[in-house]
Every structure is written in structure tokens, then in C-alpha cells.
Amino acid sequence: MKLTLPLAASTGAETDDLLLGLVGVSIAVLALVFGLMGFYIIRYRHNSPIDRGALEEKSFRFEISWTIATLVVFFGLFIWGSVIYVRQFQPTGNALKIYVIAKQWMWKIEHAGGQREINALHVPIDTPVELVMTSEDVIHDFFVPVFRVKRDVLPGQYETLRFRADRAGTYHLFCSQFCGTDHSNMIGDVVVMPAKAYADWLTSNGAGDTLADQGKILFIRYGCAGCHLGGGTVRAPSLAGLYGSPVPLSDGSTVLADDRYIRDSIMYPKQQIVASYEPIMPSFANVIPENDLVRLVAYIHSLAEEKRG
Amino acid sequence: MSQIVLPQSQISYLSDGVSLRSWLLTTDHKRIAILYMISITAFFFLGGSAAALIRYNLIVPEGMIQSAETYNRLFTMHGIIMVWFFLVPAVPVTIGNFVVPLMLGARDLAFPRLNLASWYLFMAGGFCALYALFSGGVDTGWTFYTPLSSNYAQGHVVVVVMGIFISGFSTIATGINFIITIHRLRAPGLTWYRLPVFIWSLYSTSIIFVLATPVLAITLLLLMFETLFHVGVFDPKLGGDPLLFQHLFWFYSHPAVYIMILPGLGVVSEIIPVFARKELFGYKFVVWASVSIAIIAFFVWGHHMFVSGQSLFASVLFSMLSYFVAVPSAIKVFNWLGTLHKGRIRFDAPMIYALGFIGLFTMGGITGLYLAALAADVHLHDTYFVIAHFHYIMVGGMVSAYFAALHYWWPKITGKMYPEMIARAAALLMFLGFNLTFFPQYILGYLGMPRRYHAYPPEFQVLNVLSSAGATILAAAYLLPLFYLTYSIFRGARAPANPWGSLGLEWQTPSPPFTKNFVVTPTVTEGPYAFSKHETFDV
Numbered sequence A: 001m002k003l004t005l006p007l008a009a010s011t012g013a014e015t016d017d018l019l020l021g022l023v024g025v026s027i028a029v030l031a032l033v034f035g036l037m038g039f040y041i042i043r044y045r046h047n048s049p050i051d052r053g054a055l056e057e058k059s060f061r062f063e064i065s066w067t068i069a070t071l072v073v074f075f076g077l078f079i080w081g082s083v084i085y086v087r088q089f090q091p092t093g094n095a096l097k098i099y100v101i102a103k104q105w106m107w108k109i110e111h112a113g114g115q116r117e118i119n120a121l122h123v124p125i126d127t128p129v130e131l132v133m134t135s136e137d138v139i140h141d142f143f144v145p146v147f148r149v150k151r152d153v154l155p156g157q158y159e160t161l162r163f164r165a166d167r168a169g170t171y172h173l174f175c176s177q178f179c180g181t182d183h184s185n186m187i188g189d190v191v192v193m194p195a196k197a198y199a200d201w202l203t204s205n206g207a208g209d210t211l212a213d214q215g216k217i218l219f220i221r222y223g224c225a226g227c228h229l230g231g232g233t234v235r236a237p238s239l240a241g242l243y244g245s246p247v248p249l250s251d252g253s254t255v256l257a258d259d260r261y262i263r264d265s266i267m268y269p270k271q272q273i274v275a276s277y278e279p280i281m282p283s284f285a286n287v288i289p290e291n292d293l294v295r296l297v298a299y300i301h302s303l304a305e306e307k308r309g
Numbered sequence B: 001m002s003q004i005v006l007p008q009s010q011i012s013y014l015s016d017g018v019s020l021r022s023w024l025l026t027t028d029h030k031r032i033a034i035l036y037m038i039s040i041t042a043f044f045f046l047g048g049s050a051a052a053l054i055r056y057n058l059i060v061p062e063g064m065i066q067s068a069e070t071y072n073r074l075f076t077m078h079g080i081i082m083v084w085f086f087l088v089p090a091v092p093v094t095i096g097n098f099v100v101p102l103m104l105g106a107r108d109l110a111f112p113r114l115n116l117a118s119w120y121l122f123m124a125g126g127f128c129a130l131y132a133l134f135s136g137g138v139d140t141g142w143t144f145y146t147p148l149s150s151n152y153a154q155g156h157v158v159v160v161v162m163g164i165f166i167s168g169f170s171t172i173a174t175g176i177n178f179i180i181t182i183h184r185l186r187a188p189g190l191t192w193y194r195l196p197v198f199i200w201s202l203y204s205t206s207i208i209f210v211l212a213t214p215v216l217a218i219t220l221l222l223l224m225f226e227t228l229f230h231v232g233v234f235d236p237k238l239g240g241d242p243l244l245f246q247h248l249f250w251f252y253s254h255p256a257v258y259i260m261i262l263p264g265l266g267v268v269s270e271i272i273p274v275f276a277r278k279e280l281f282g283y284k285f286v287v288w289a290s291v292s293i294a295i296i297a298f299f300v301w302g303h304h305m306f307v308s309g310q311s312l313f314a315s316v317l318f319s320m321l322s323y324f325v326a327v328p329s330a331i332k333v334f335n336w337l338g339t340l341h342k343g344r345i346r347f348d349a350p351m352i353y354a355l356g357f358i359g360l361f362t363m364g365g366i367t368g369l370y371l372a373a374l375a376a377d378v379h380l381h382d383t384y385f386v387i388a389h390f391h392y393i394m395v396g397g398m399v400s401a402y403f404a405a406l407h408y409w410w411p412k413i414t415g416k417m418y419p420e421m422i423a424r425a426a427a428l429l430m431f432l433g434f435n436l437t438f439f440p441q442y443i444l445g446y447l448g449m450p451r452r453y454h455a456y457p458p459e460f461q462v463l464n465v466l467s468s469a470g471a472t473i474l475a476a477a478y479l480l481p482l483f484y485l486t487y488s489i490f491r492g493a494r495a496p497a498n499p500w501g502s503l504g505l506e507w508q509t510p511s512p513p514f515t516k517n518f519v520v521t522p523t524v525t526e527g528p529y530a531f532s533k534h535e536t537f538d539v
């Protein structure tokens, strides 16, 4: 029976420190509480002849001191936990982006090169990975214990999960949000591979078109090109260079065009209107399925990379 | 043969009418408490049977029960029954009903008929839920997360939700009844700071009943609308927001978890001084800790959603507030220890349960600190660690407190003494069985075993088997009181008015009390735990 959990991601090291710190605090508090309780109930059992002396009258001083002591310790734990957590949300430059689409009861993974897998995720070692995740039906949760990461996967929205694996091997992937009958079957393997093996894996599973290429075809098929490629009668913003740059909106605010923004622009165009454009784009909610959507997003992403060269 | 005829005011409430009608239409708070006690005992063993099957299933990795469907229904049923039909009403409504008027020196609650109506509402809700659970069941978990529960689940979600909705009105009514009773019906001289801590904790609980339960009602109503009429509230496919449900649900359910512990804290604060023969250490701090828990509890709901996709800012804020709510809980533990210091401690069964409570509550509370630390929660959320955390508090804590209260007030309620030795043994067994059942789950959670899994990877088996073994012991420990307490009703020794040498008003009237509680309304001249002034009172 193993009582420790291996760590396979450098991003999880801080979490382990925190857990260790918490264990330390717990042992100290438990020793104090159980120790005092045991000591008192033996020493002051009713038939013990021991002299109890005078009772303390000044409970106030005790109360204030232990209130402050607990506050200080708790506040320290709060800061510690929060700092690590906030850092987990910071984007890392040039991360490997992989799309995850959950549905009852499987994980569908879409790699940028067009490779697809089900209930398995191959990632290279020592590379920052960014998962862009959504669900086709109910809420699921992407949980890899050895990476110490977990994030709910919501329908109708992109959630991003980041990690950097640092130990090759095959590990559990669990769905940890109850999602119906076969919830406990919604499991898979995360395979962490050395760079070379990963490259080989990509080539041997390369299905031909990359995600972006497939997106380009869809861009025409869904009629986006008619407006967005110019030349027509309607005026719509060019999507080249959009990804990753700030977008001024008609309400005066500015947003960063990330995956979530692009997704929302396609599904709910009326919610965020680009400044100086008419809100004529139709909503594609309930029209474009999630797997096509990730292709379109990947395509729009690729446009920006082309432009930047 | 001569017979002494007692005046009407001096008949014990138990002999005041024996027909079924005199029980079912009673407005006597003590009899209503008995009605509740019978109902929640039935619910407890029903929920317990589901738990037994859950543990049975988890003995082997692939699951002893063939179908995942059945397993899912079992844990849903277990959660719903235990939370809404046992824990919420256990100490506050059942024990509270019996002792609140007695502790206040009152004849009854402020609204006796409303009190009876509450029981009927509770039963109506209970039957709704039971109907749903037995005629096909529900597979959403007790948390009913949308859109799973609204548009994907099979089974009788609407009916079970209806049952919870109806029983919610029963708790609201009881809450109002308690608040008004505590304000209006205190005996002469019973000032706020002379109230037993148990009353204060029920007062705090009632505030939560009244303020939080309506939110649950609205949430469940919206859920029913979405399920029945496909109005888009929570399902993004219909234009709803999936996180809204979680916000609303936890806005109720976090305060509700304090409904499931505050009364327990009150019971323990009541019992420790009596069996340590010493004044409660830091009375005012304990009292205000209860009230502040009741208030802060409304502002921490987001700690259930740290990985749900709520904003970073919200998570950080909720983490901080969660640590704040833990402070008053810690204060209470220290005050109990302070009470034990230099006491004359006796180890009657209620005290053993209360000491067990302190240990288990502390272990549950401490693991709350893990879950409130954001980065740690990312790893531990929705694993068995969370299961262990809240079972330590709600079962290790609150169920122990319920048994402590039951044993402590049993002589008052029934007029009979329970068999002391076997009761102590049961209390110890419960502590051991509990730890064996739930401690391995902390480790399982840390190792990554997700909750609500019908089957699991084989490396988790050893710990699961340990846990199931513990559950068998725990089950035995829970069955014991059922037998010996029932036995004592028929064969137990007659209880004196005040078997524990307590100072509370409820002990100044015979066991069992008169229908009208007191012949003469008592007058109070000192605090509830002034044992130092009663040295000679030592029994």
C-alpha cells in the first residue's frame, strides 16, 4: 500500500510543499488538542485527589491570545495557498495548446497537428502545456492527480488548464465532477513522453490536415468567409492578427482576444461588439458543434501566427 | 385500595392521553419532539442502509454492485436523506423541540400549532422524497448540479426536489418558532447572558433556517422550471448559466452545513461543564462565536467552487473568508479545553460522546483548512478527502452530538435511565469505528481517488477495504443504542428529576416533565453553569 503520491509535473511542486505545511500545522494542533484533553481528563478525573487550587478568573486574556494566534496562522495559510493558485492561472509564453472536449462519458483530445485521441492524452516532457477545455453536455472535471491539477469542464465555455510535466510515464486521468451514469468510466491515461518519442508519436498519428487547415475549410463552409474575407458588401473585421491582441469594443472597453473571446464571438456575437462595426453577425450557438468550433478557433489562431511570421 | 389523584397540572406528558389521536394531534412540544425522533430514526437507518451498500460496493475495484446506475442512486439517496431528513432536523428540531421551552422555563413554544404543522410538512416532504427514491430513484447526487440534474438526469428529480422544498418550509417554521420563543418566553430573571449556550446555538441556527432556506426553495423552484418547461436558467444550451446553480445552491448549503454543526457545538458546550462540574470557560466568547459563525457562514459559499471556473478574485476572497469562519470554531475547542482544566471530570456516556465530538470535530475542522487553501483544494476538491472532511464534522461531530444529547436528556424525555456501561461501550465503539471508516478516506483523497466512483483503479483497494471494515463496526455502534435505549423504556430504572446534577431549568421539573412543564414558573437568579456556587451539589 503506497501512502504517497508521485509528482510528475514541476508545476505541482509548490502544491506539495503547501500540503506538507498543512500536515505540519495539523499535527501540531492535533497534538495540542488531544494532548491537553488527555492530560486534563486523567489529571482532573473526578476521583483524583489532586489540589485544583484557585480557578482562573481572567479568561479574557486567554481568549484574545488564542484568537489572535489562530488568525495569524490562518492568514498565513491563506496567503500561501492563494499565491500558488494565482500563479497557476498565469499564461506561459509559447505553451503547447491542446483542445479537450468532454462529453458523457469520454474525453476527446484534439492536437494542433490534427491528431485525435479518446480517453488518452500524450504530452511531451518539460514543455508547458495549455489545455483549452469545454463540454458538449454536462459539467465534467479534468483531474490528473500526479500533476496536482484539476479544473471543471463546462458546457458553453472554455476553461484553460496549465501544467508542465517533468517525468515520463503513464498516469491516471479522472473525471472528478459527477456527470451521470458512467462517471467512473470517464477515465483515461495521460502519457508523458520524452521530446523525441513525442515527435514520433505525432508523426505516426498525423492524420493529414492540421486543425487549422480543417478550420479553414469550415470557415468557408459555415459562411464566415463571406463576411470576414472582405470583398463582399458587408463590413466585418479582418481576423488576421486578431488572436492574442487587444480588441476595442463598442462599449468602450478592451478585451484580449484569447480562445474564450473568440469562442464567445462566434457563439454569442451580440454580447461583445467590436468597436465601429454593426452587430450583424448571426449567432452560431446550437449550429456549430464543439469539435468544429475548436477547428475554427485554431484556424483564427493560425492566422495571427501567419501574420506575425 | 386508595388511589392518589394527581391534579391535572401534575400529570406526566407521557401519560396525558395514550390514544394515537392524542399523539398525532398533540400540540405539546415534548410529544412533537417524540414524533420527530421516531421519524428521523427511521430516516437515519434508511440512509444508513444506503451507506452500508455504498461501502459494500467499494470493497472491490470493479464494484460489488453490478450497475453503476444503482450505485449512483444509492449515494444520491444516502446524501439526500441524511442531510435533509436526518441531520438538519436531528439536534435542532428534535432535541431542540423537547428542551427549548424547558430550558427557558416556558410551557411550550410560542406557536404550538405551527410546531405541529411543521412536523406534518416535514413528513409530507419526507414521503415525497421517499416516493421518488423508491419508485426509480434519482442519480444526481445530493448537490443536484445543473445541467445534469435539469436536462440530463433520469429519475424523479422533480419529485424529490419537491420533497426537499416542502420540508424546507418545515424548517423555516421551526426557525421562526424558536426565535420568537427565545425572545418572548424566557422565565423571569433569565437574561440573555444567563441562557444556556445550547439556546444560543439554536438561536443562531434558527437565523440560518429563516434566512437561507428560502434561497434553497427558490433555487429548487428554478430547477423544476427548467426541468419541466425547459426555461433556460442553468443550461447553456437553453441560454442559461451553469455556474448560477452552484452559486445559489452553495449560498444555501454552506450555511446549511452550519445548521448541521452549530447545534452540536451547543450540545457539547452544555454537557462539558456539567460533567466537568465547572463553569463553561469563556461563556461570552462561546456565545458570540456561535452568532458570528451564523453570520460569516453566509459569505463563504464560493469555497465550494474553487475549480469551477469562478473568477480568480472571487476564489481568493472566498478563501480568506473561509479562514475567518474557522476562527470561531477554533475558539470553541479551546474553550472546551479550558473548561476541562481543573474540573472534576466524570465519564458518563454523554461525556464520552462529547469528548469524542471534540476530537472528531477538530480533525474535521483542521482538514477544512486544507480545503480553504486554494492550491491545496485544486488537488483535493471532489476527491475522498472532501468526503472525509465533512463526514468527520457531520457524522463524527454532529451525529456524536446527537447521541450525546440523546443520552444526556434521555432520563428527562422518557423518565428512565439507560444502561450506563453498555452506553459507554457504544460511545467508544462509535469513535473507533468512525475513525477506521473515514481516516483512510483522507489518504484516498490525497492519492487522487475521486468521489462518486462506482469503480476505481485497483491501487486504491486496500484503503477502501479498511474503510468498509470500519463501516461495519460503525454500523454495530449505531445499532446498539437503538436496542438498549428501547429496552430502557420498558425495563430501565426510574430516572430522578436531575440525574446529572445539572443546573439547567429543565432539570428542576420531574422526569418525565408535566404536560405544562412546570407547576410554578421558575425564577432564575444566576448563570447556567454556576457550579462553583454549588459545591455540595456534587453527586
Ligand code: HEM
Pocket: B143, B257, B258, B260, B261, B303, B304, B322, B323, B325, B326, B329, B364, B365, B366, B368, B369, B371, B372, B377, B380, B381, B382, B386, B389, B390, B393, B394
Ligand atoms: C472549520 C471551518 C471549515 C472550513 C474552512 C471548511 C472548508 C471547506 C471547503 C473549502 C470545502 C470545499 C471543498 C471542496 O469541495 O473542494 C468544504 C466542503 C464541505 N464542508 Fe467544510 N469547512 C469547514 C467546516 C465545515 C463544517 C462545520 C461542516 C459541516 C457541519 C462542513 C461541511 C462541509 C461539507 C458538507 C462539504 C462538502 C459538500 C459537498 O461537496 O458535497 N465544513 N469545506
Ligand SMILES: [Cu+2]
Pocket: A140, A141, A175, A176, A177, A178, A179, A180, A183, A184, A186
Ligand atoms: Cu464525470
Ligand SMILES: [Cu+2]
Pocket: B253, B254, B257, B300, B301, B303, B304
Ligand atoms: Cu462550505
